[in-house]
Amino acid sequence: MSDKGSIDIDYVANLARIELTDEERERFSSQLGGILEYFDQLNQVDVSGVEPMAHAFQVENVLRDDAAVEGFDPETAVKHAAAKRNNMVQVPKVVEG
């Protein structure tokens, strides 16, 4: 990923655990490459006089008190899962990898 605006699409797809068709590889390479190019552009801005920041807004300590509320009922929690069993999200048998 060192070349300006180029991305190793197979590496990224592997990290995201997705398979891409040739057409998708082409399309996403170009789209993600464009984003990288934009960051290259940002990298050229002289920020030597600017304090490093974690956020564009200098807002700190957005905190809440530790009080617990009821959550979803389990049927709602898994309602949108592609597959479910026993109120849990069902996934192919996985071993941490």
Add this chain to the structure above:
Amino acid sequence: MEYEVVIGLEVHVQVRTKSKIFTSVGVGFGQDPNTLTDPVVLGFPGALPVINREAVEKSVKVGMLLESTIPEITKWDRKNYFYPDSPKNYQISQFDQPICEGGKVEIELPGPSRNIMGEHMWVELTRAHLEEDVGKLNHFDSDSLVDYNRAGTPLLEIVTEPVLHTPDEAWAYLNALRNLMIYGDISDCDMEKGQMRCDANISIRPVGQKELGVKVEIKNMNSISGVRNGLAYEIQRQIQTAKAGGAIHQETRGWDAAKNVSYHMRFKEESHDYRYFPDPDLMPVRIDDAWRERVEGTIPERPFDRQRRYYEDYDLPFTVTSVLIPDPELCAFFEEAAEASGEAQQSANWIVNNLLGELGNAGLTLADSKVTPAHIAELVGLIKEGAISKNIAKEQIFGDMFENGNMPAAIVEAKGLKQSNDTGELEPVCQEVIDANPGPVAEIQGGNDKAINFLKGQVMKATRGKANPSLVDQVLKELIDKKG
């Protein structure tokens, strides 16, 4: 060739809060699957995290207990990976500005025997960062089911420098860390409930070599002794491999406690590239002086400091302190009894030897105990003033006190157990015993001092244990001398 072992530990501790770290749904263990979830936990589109103040505050407290540096500003980052335990496809963690930097933990190595204190040393820490726990996968024959109840529980990852060298040191570190977390009211560190989890990085290198050897990570060591066993196994495996001329691969291995072996999980090449970046949904947190001072005020005496105080102030032996110290509630109980009775050692003995024994037999905890520090203090006082003997206290009072919660003085009164200190009452009994046992009396007169114990036993029996043993001794000797 001689090898040196280098171990670093990553310990995850769940920080005790009522609600999750980035949302208000409750935390818990053992609830029905997916009942502790909400849009934030499940990473639904548009859901926004808000940081739990208590999780931050307790983490600051941990940092102080670990003597870490607490930076002025701390922030959260996204750790990107794709695995079903993390519904957002990233875990909110901390990358370059963790809440605790550096630090150290005092540990005590196992002593030469259980009665002797082991050597103390300090373990240097790299950092501790505050992140969200992930969901739990339950594996079945043909699928895996994901329960997100655990996801979002505040989780502090405490990382040591690669400074440990033996399984015993790792064991001692985990015990010391757990005690600190318990003292700080951070976590019960119950490993069976996943409140504390430990991964280890282990490498070996020829003695004298500066560079570290190839690192192997061991996971799934689910108890403190499991960590000790897992490390011992892995060290042997690496040394044997190296001695046989084999190569040690950079890999992640799992620990199988039932089979007592580690097994290959994945090679490093297969591992993740997490592509951390600052979480745009979360603002940094500034820990200002006022906040620090407030937390500083809640830092308790550390376990080893308390142990040293017990040696110095109460002259307690190591064996007794090693039972008391890991349990701050037991320590408070003891201190209250010691204060009330003015007899620290006796109080400690009754608590450690009798109370804990009875509680253990009954399957109860200190919180269930009907015996209070006031009971112990009164019992110790009665023995000290000679109102009852230790034997009476043990045989006839303690059980009653434990079962019914009656105060010892009331039990003595009700059962008529008051020790007889009246020589006038004792003399006829002693005389009877002497008259009935001419044999032993003759032995005593012949110079065998030990034979008096038999006569004493007879007197104690005749008085149902109520006689003051030293007084019996005195009266018997006087009567035998008179007989002379």
